[in-house]
Amino acid sequence: MTRNDTERHDALVLETRSRFGDKLLSVDRSYGDCALIVDLGVVHDVLAFLKNARRFDLLMDITGIDCTNLPAHRERFELSYNLYSVPDDLRVRVETAVPELEMNVPTAIDLWKSANWAEREAFEMFGFNFVGHPCLKRLLTHHEFNGFPLRKDYPLMAGQWCSVTSDLSDELNEPR
């Protein structure tokens, strides 16, 4: 599982720290993974650096986390980008804390096209506003649903009826 991951992750952390200084707030190396915890202002730059300079060309997943009940958290929400480098076979996570009152995050769709639906899902489950996303609307829940289901204050069993299926005319004009 590890091969020479540890050295490569060390080198990556050093390079990121030299580029971004104290905006790289901390690093989580548990279980052999490497998670770079960065400041929200530079998250797009970090992602662009990882993609362009370090060949992390596959965005595996974007995860939203509601940290309300976690003991040590800076802000209420966190966002975690899971990256993989196909030529180098290396994984890294980029995590950032997002404040509850202003959930604007720059979109990663200009870097990876897989961010399209991943960001839509993070928006619909938590409410992140991805600035610059071409079509940020609900994906998995129906169009009459109100609220963000995966937040900790949304009750588990609060179902909402949908009376009519949605009209998708606006999706036809989404740019490529």
Add this chain to the structure above:
Amino acid sequence: MSDKTINIEEFVPREGEARRPYSSADFDRDIDPARDDFNEGLTLPDINTEPMYVNIGPTHPATHGTFRIYARLDGETVEKAGVDIGYLHRGFEKIAEYKQYNQIIPYTDRLNYCSGLTNNVAFCKAVERMMGIEITERTKMIRLIIMEIQRIMDHMICVGTTIVDIGALTNFWYFYNARDKLNDLLEALTGARLTYSYTRIGGLAWDLPAGWRDDVKAAIKEVPSAIADVRGLVQKNRIFQDRTRGVGVISAEDAISFGWTGPCLRSTGADLDLRKVRPYYGYESFDFDIPVGANGDAFDRLMVRIAEMEESLKIIHQAIDRVPDGPINVDDKRVTLPPKEKVHTSMEALINHFKLVIDGVQPPVGRIYDATETPNGELGFYIISDGSGHPYRIKVRPPCFYAMNTLKFLVEGGMVADIVAILGGLNVVAGELER
């Protein structure tokens, strides 16, 4: 022939005008589309066509699962398409926050329900890595064998149903009969036909029944003949090739940018397979190849799956004789229930049993992302634990979510019939797509 000519200007609307419909009054004027000179002087743009808006789904025989594609068609060509999913969103991630880790295993079964055991293994692998548990050799080999059996079964459903949608109905039965034989094996092992829930954190639910290995050897003899039958019917078939070659072409760079993994990515030429790149459970000791396609079209996606079935057979042949003896559950009291005799006689075992059932398995505080090569691609679990028996957050990285993301761009510009060939080849399973 009449000397009346058609003034096409009457039918072509000007800016902002509604189109004047062709009415019975025009018949009186002797304008007959069957006339030889009807098209004289007309060019294609003059003929007034309207785009047609068509809903393909959510209930549709050719979409496997409930997806909806809202397409604007110009004749048979799809000009624009919008994809709507979410008709099977069951709230897995939310409800997993209320369950113990062992109670989540049945929910993972229903993610990619065509290969439920692979999801079970993927989830247990993630939690075991988080707890630092090394499972026994026997369990590793059994999990490997059942994952490869499931890979064959999943590809059979995918290829079988796609070919049915393209129009070749017989292949589905060839594959389905072989699949039923394999399903009987898994039913003898786990007790269930589709949603097995056989793995547990730290091992398996129970051991192999007597004679199971010989049954496996007998059952997998049926598979090569089924594959050969289907190959013979479709691989060199002119109609099949016309319908799938050059349809839904995507390059390897685009596929990686869209987040593709698994057989779909391998059909574009990139050979990324976690079983070779980051082997787990002893995959490195088996001799198998990774089939890789060339063009990234629908034909390649199906052929790569058929070739992968043959590679899985190779692995099962090698592995079935190499299952070591030994216990199946690791002897770790954080995860494994103590044997019943001890529970009835020893106080520590009783308390251990009680804690494990009431509080559940409790991984340490932390976050982990672990990925497994499922038949669809890379299934990843990102688990955040707060130290209690319930996970704080589980995020499933579904492989077909990212393939479905691409569907809109693959079908635009093609024809309506191609939507079916493309969608089938992506193997979009609704349970995994929408969790």
Add this chain to the structure above:
Amino acid sequence: MGIDQTLLPATKDETGIITTRLDEIVRWGRKNSLWPLPFGTACCAIEFMGAVSSKFDISRFGAELVRFSPRQADLVLVAGTINYKLAPVLKRIYDQMADPKYVISMGACACSGGFYDNYATVQGIDQIVPVDVFIPGCPPRPEAILHAIMKLQERIDTEPVTSRGRPRRHEVVEKFKDN
């Protein structure tokens, strides 16, 4: 509906030799040619495919012809989880079918929401459409589907031919009541 109204004078009670023989023929025809509309969403759809396959063979009940158009089917077999997004679609499909129409709810998720008791899943399709037969199981075996078809055939045997009472287990949700 249909046959006996055109052949016989309109009469409320269904006694009389011609009527009973005709009832039997009509019932025989209906129960032996149930054309299902597999409204398959999730795992139960795979088990339904198993029931259609040659090992379990649903075609001995005349139900092999799956018709995905509601205009051509008379049995809608809801196999799989129905969530709130799909509920109006199910109602619309059910409304588009012609009488006599039957509903079989297959699997724990369709009967009662299954173990997905959360914000997304309808806790039983009988809140949307009236159901004739419930099949428990997660997923039910193909033999259970065949048993359900046989139970439905028994029910068809006991029903009046001209008008079907609508079975109701729970009150259909207000939004989806027939108006």
